[in-house]
Amino acid sequence: xxxxxxxxxxxxxxxxxxxxxxxxxxxxxxxxxxxxxxxxxxxxxxxxxxxxxxxxxxxxxxxxxxxxxxxxxxxxxxxxxxxxxxxxxxxxxxxxxxxxxxxxxxxxxxxxxxxxxxxxxxxxxxxxxxxxxxxxxxxxxxxxxxxxxxxxxxxxxxxxxxxxxxxxxxxxxxxxxxxxxxxxxxxxxxxxxxxxxxxxxxxxxxxxxxxxxxxxxxxxxxxxxxxxxxxxxxxxxxxxxxxxxxxxxxxxxxxxxxxxxxxxxxxxxxxxxxxxxxxxxxxxxxxxxxxxxxxxxxxxxxxxxxxxxxxxxxxxxxxx
Amino acid sequence: xxxxxxxxxxxxxxxxxxxxxxxxxxxxxxxxxxxxxxxxxxxxxxxxxxxxxxxxxxxxxxxxxxxxxxxxxxxxxxxxxxxxxxxxxxxxxxxxxxxxxxxxxxxxxxxxxxxxxxxxxxxxxxxxxxxxxxxxxxxxxxxxxxxxxxxxxxxxxxxxxxxxxxxxxxxxxxxxxxxxxxxxxxxxxxxxxxxxxxxxxxxxxxxxxxxxxxxxxxxxxxxxxxxxxxxxxxxxxxxxxxxxxxxxxxxxxxxxx
Numbered sequence: 367x368x369x370x371x372x373x374x375x376x377x378x379x380x381x382x383x384x385x386x387x388x389x390x391x392x393x394x395x396x397x398x399x400x401x402x403x404x405x406x407x408x409x410x411x412x413x414x415x416x417x418x419x420x421x422x423x424x425x426x427x428x429x430x431x432x433x434x435x436x437x438x439x440x441x442x443x444x445x446x447x448x449x450x451x452x453x454x455x456x457x458x459x460x461x462x463x464x465x466x467x468x469x470x471x472x473x474x475x476x477x478x479x480x481x482x483x484x485x486x487x488x489x490x491x492x493x494x495x496x497x498x499x500x501x502x503x504x505x506x507x508x509x510x511x512x513x514x515x516x517x518x519x520x521x522x523x524x525x526x527x528x529x530x531x532x533x534x535x536x537x538x539x540x541x542x543x544x545x546x547x548x549x550x551x552x553x554x555x556x557x558x559x560x561x562x563x564x565x566x567x568x569x570x571x572x573x574x575x576x577x578x579x580x581x582x583x584x585x586x587x588x589x590x591x592x593x594x595x596x597x598x599x600x601x602x603x604x605x606x607x608x609x610x611x612x613x614x615x616x617x618x619x620x621x622x623x624x625x626x627x628x629x630x631x632x633x634x635x636x637x638x639x640x641x642x643x644x645x646x647x648x649x650x651x652x653x654x655x656x657x658x659x660x661x662x663x664x665x666x667x668x669x670x671x672x673x674x675x676x677x678x679x680x681x682x683x684x685x686x
Numbered sequence: 687x688x689x690x691x692x693x694x695x696x697x698x699x700x701x702x703x704x705x706x707x708x709x710x711x712x713x714x715x716x717x718x719x720x721x722x723x724x725x726x727x728x729x730x731x732x733x734x735x736x737x738x739x740x741x742x743x744x745x746x747x748x749x750x751x752x753x754x755x756x757x758x759x760x761x762x763x764x765x766x767x768x769x770x771x772x773x774x775x776x777x778x779x780x781x782x783x784x785x786x787x788x789x790x791x792x793x794x795x796x797x798x799x800x801x802x803x804x805x806x807x808x809x810x811x812x813x814x815x816x817x818x819x820x821x822x823x824x825x826x827x828x829x830x831x832x833x834x835x836x837x838x839x840x841x842x843x844x845x846x847x848x849x850x851x852x853x854x855x856x857x858x859x860x861x862x863x864x865x866x867x868x869x870x871x872x873x874x875x876x877x878x879x880x881x882x883x884x885x886x887x888x889x890x891x892x893x894x895x896x897x898x899x900x901x902x903x904x905x906x907x908x909x910x911x912x913x914x915x916x917x918x919x920x921x922x923x924x925x926x927x928x929x930x931x932x933x934x935x936x937x938x939x940x941x942x943x
Contacts, residue, residue, distance in 0.1 A: 464845045475816040481780070498710075498806070501912075504907075553849040562847065610844055612864065641912075647932065
């Protein structure tokens, strides 16, 4: 029987959704595989392992260590390699998150293995991934060695949670040491809790937002929707918001269920970063704006008029 | 200080992608320096101007890559190295590139290597961390601030919008994120000077490698375009009506609320 490791990811002790997607991806790679969840962290590790099993893993291996409180390449490589050596898996699945992007190439290097990063679909032994920021796609296979992929959050649906499902959880002692990079401080700047790359709904602003304050109505709309706020390069370059919000060919590539573009003209570089969203709403004063060519629903109008009204309408809906 | 930059050329971001005979059509495409690599080049030049030393820009590519290397030299890099794999390798992947770079760096004294955090074409983000692992040096990805003081390096990195402040030491590999700096444009004197700066061209044979040593671990089976998105519905009426209709459509038709 093949064995696939599905790596969970904790952020401040909370398990991230993409973790459950790694379990689902492992199942899609091989329906009959033994899926072993791997949970690395400093706290709530057992709880996360249980959740991984409820979401479809057969069993879990955990490593708990104070030095795993925050992700570091050295700490997590030592922990992950210890698990990999113990389990000798046929496959590995990680999230294509900040930590996954940093860790997976190094693990692949240590294993002398191929790695297909940032996949959005699985078709047998072929992995679908966007290239040129979603302007095109490719299907890749791994010629030999272990099947090793990172999955883009929000693209591979997790399995149904089964609260009654149980499995073995074993803890592995790893002596983590000699970290060559030391985290001195973590400054939380991202909007409360909702991360752009994992958000189901994104409200994004462009040059039409006109100022830093102009983002306020967008944040209010995002609040009602539980959405993350993003921006076009135009808005970032103009200094209306931080570059960490940028969506596009440079910046983040996102595929939420709903993307609401406010005052974004729709330059090709921006479209590359968001046009694979499931449903796109465009709000723009200019009826000729390119964004309307990719939008499912468009409102021609001033975002400072439309967005607050939309927020009110959604609030009213929630009250009902 | 021995400062190296890993550079890749990519399609201009304005380029539309077309597929011809199962591969991406590159005939007539405009190329640029991968935008994230521009941050790496700029930062490398700043480090040299502050601490002294030499900036060498390295690319694994083809004959055409010389143009982007000359641009990097015109920005202010001192030397360029083109490892031309065009004639020796049919298909490579990140493993291939790193084997080639590893062989190149085996003979170099390195204090710091800078790279883009991702290339906007293949977008794997693997080469930097893989190379650091092979060279057994620490790496920090997606950096937005870098300060070197002796052997100590203080870094700010972007972690999905949050900032991590990190302390590490040389030798080191970093991958650069937007926000790190504002890459300069080559000046006219810079362009003139660049023509005379050294550009070394190597083939894998010069690095004592043959095709089998660097054979890709992955294979691209197919390349395809996403389905054309059809323009949707532009809503009519007064703003209030449009907003009501939008909410209703999102709920009942699109089913995303």
